[in-house]
Amino acid sequence: MASQPPRAESVALLAKLEAALKRRGIVTDEEIAQKQASADRANPMTGARMVARAWIDPEWRALLLRDGTAAAEAMGISMRGNPPLGVLEDTATVHHLVVCTLCSCYPRAIIGYPPHWYKSSAYRSRAVREPRAVLAEFGTVLPAGVQVRVLDSTADFRWMVLPLRPEGTEGWTEDQLTALVTRDHLVGVSLPDAGSKASRAA
Numbered sequence: 001m002a003s004q005p006p007r008a009e010s011v012a013l014l015a016k017l018e019a020a021l022k023r024r025g026i027v028t029d030e031e032i033a034q035k036q037a038s039a040d041r042a043n044p045m046t047g048a049r050m051v052a053r054a055w056i057d058p059e060w061r062a063l064l065l066r067d068g069t070a071a072a073e074a075m076g077i078s079m080r081g082n083p084p085l086g087v088l089e090d091t092a093t094v095h096h097l098v099v100c101t102l103c104s105c106y107p108r109a110i111i112g113y114p115p116h117w118y119k120s121s122a123y124r125s126r127a128v129r130e131p132r133a134v135l136a137e138f139g140t141v142l143p144a145g146v147q148v149r150v151l152d153s154t155a156d157f158r159w160m161v162l163p164l165r166p167e168g169t170e171g172w173t174e175d176q177l178t179a180l181v182t183r184d185h186l187v188g189v190s191l192p193d194a195g196s197k198a199s200r201a202a
């Protein structure tokens with residue numbers, strides 16, 4: 001689904017905020033342009049690279065789980081101006097699902113812009129109330145023995161899921177593994193599967 005154009009009042013409010021920040025010397029036009037360019041460059045491939053590396057490099061994985069921001073920076077990803085990144089490790093018995101119940105908080109530096117459904121009031125409320133039903137609508141049906149943990153991304157902390165490495169990927173290269181991981185896996189609404197072609201629908 002195409003994203004909605006911004007409303008006129010939002011555009012006017014943003015222009016006033018920008019003007020006020022510039023008048024006070026808090027930001028420059030150049031800094032705003034740089035931030036917009038880095039936001040536009042960010043995409044789920046970055047998070048996918050991080051997951052693939054964690055699957056094949058135990059030391060990197062340990063750093064990623066300890067301090068997601070430091071791990072991203074160590075891969076050359078600028079996390080400047082972003083809230084801390086936390087990484088949720090799925091196991092055979094625990095699955096993680098990420099939501100921002102308030103608005104649309106999302107680790108944009110490593111996944112890019114959030115999809116429209118992530119910002120919808122339906123997802124924001126139902127992910128907490130009935131996570132298994134929401135997962136099922138994404139085609140993800142977990143065994144009854146798997147616990148679902150729902151984490152709230154906030155202005156202070158952003159979450160990314162580290163899914164289980166799919167069976168059948170033994171011996172795969174880092175690039176092959178990266179190609180397997182999509183935005184939806186990084187949020188936890190679906191699971192990577194070596195047998196199906198990764199979908200990158202917007």
Ligand code: FE
Pocket residue numbers: 100102103104105106153154155
């Ligand atoms: Fe938010």
